[in-house]
Amino acid sequence: MNTAELKQFCTEVRRDIINMTANAGSGHPGGSLSATELMSAIFCTQMRIDPKNPRDPDRDRFVLSKGHSAPCYYGVLAELGFFDKAEFQNFRQLHSILQGHPDMKKVPGVDASTGSLGQGVSIAVGMALGAKYLGKDTKVFTLLGDGECQEGQVWEAFMAANHYKLDNLTVVIDNNGLQIDGSNDEVMSLGDMPAKLRAFGFHTIELADGNDIEAVLAALNEPTEPGKPKAILAHTVKGKGVSFMENQVGWHGKAPNEEQRQQALKELEG
């Protein structure tokens, strides 16, 4: 997929996010829109996966540690053909495969059930460690929220990634700066994240614009050193691509109404 195609892919995913959350009348558009380039680039350019064989034991793995960004995840998977986009209609409804947070037993292409923050990254560390033990060349990617890094378990996982020299692991942090109760700094300051990631042994890349697809690709393609896990701290815009959602903390976990949906889709006609 070239850059223009990737940009188009991201636009489609953003439209999916708006439609899914509007249909459901609930969900998390803000952190889904901020993570769109990150997740799209990982799935479209980095991973060895086959939508026709989602359980292939030799596939690469992705764990959405910030599980509430499920609309983005579902959008990416459906655009790649893991399941039919008709399922979007059932997002967050009874008996749907598309639960409010990702369920690996229900959705083709989902490698871990997540939603409780801080746990996905540990699962990803376990996958990377398991792959090493089994002598497999599996690559493991995990996407975290910035607020999620307030969970102590995240740092337990980071410690283990370094201890076990998991250079097959890439940790991406969607740093949109906002969480439910306000900005990260208002709620619980994260401090000097690049320095902390480096101190925990990561090959650390700070990305000034995590919604710039070319910059995201460059960061993902940058090789790490042997024995070092990689971390990408991506500064993003919460609600990116929809003018009235951008940088608005109120759109963390609120769905657009019909009027807002139409306006958002119009802006995303691209």
Next chain:
Amino acid sequence: MSEKATRAAYGEALAELGAVNDKVVVLDADLAHATMTLTFKNAFPDRHFNAGIAEANMVDMAAGMSTMGLIPFCSTFAMFGAGRAYEQVRNSIAYPKLNVKLAMTHAGVSVGEDGGSHQCIEDLALMRAIPGMTVICPADANETRKAVFAAAQMQGPVYLRLARLASPIFEEDYPFEIGKANVLKDGTDVAVFATGLMVSEALEAAKLLEAEGKSVAVINVHTIKPIDAQCVMDYAQKCSRVVTVEEHSVIGGLGDAVADVLMGKICCQFKKIGVQDQFGQSGKAKDVLKEYGLTAPQIAESIKEIL
């Protein structure tokens, strides 16, 4: 009668299992010398992963490893494995039905000297409440070995409750099947359902009562979930008096599991023997058990109250 702690039998069984199943890996949280996973580590150093003192991360790493096709056995003290990492067990292992075996040692007040902070008397209640969790509490070293192999054989999450204290090894060998209780001694006056270390105490208590002319059935309920409902029903009907004995809080453990089977179905006298809604404390293990009324003579006296 020879004695061995179920945790010691666990370490040996793991090493034996590891030799025949290369998918088995072990995780520990800086307690390998106490949980006895050290025995496995000595045999298979590259298959033993220390998570450090970070139980939440350990449990979720095990979840991730299981998705790679491995069979992780995860061990620490019950207080931290079932307690501190409860939500990790619930959401990352049980919710997606992953094939992780949680073998937690130092359960119950028989931990002894370490005291109440380390004596987990709520783990059966916590684990029982999780949908789809298999909960096993072996009565002796032999049964622990069988439980370890059976847990590895079955697909899905299993909680194994193990003890620190050396306890009697039953001379009689009997078959072990997950979900199938073992009637160790038949009787007609009272059915005593016991689990873990309390099985040997219940057998001793039965002997004391038999000496007084009572006919006491003793049933080893090694699987708390799924509980052997048929056996519970049969013996409640047969004896009309039911007693449960566990080294666990009387809230949410074996007693409640048995009561859940009988509720609304069978009318019988019922008594739960266990830790009575209070924390444990330091002391020599046997003194602590006595303090909480969990020795054979005390159990016999307690049973007598409904005879």
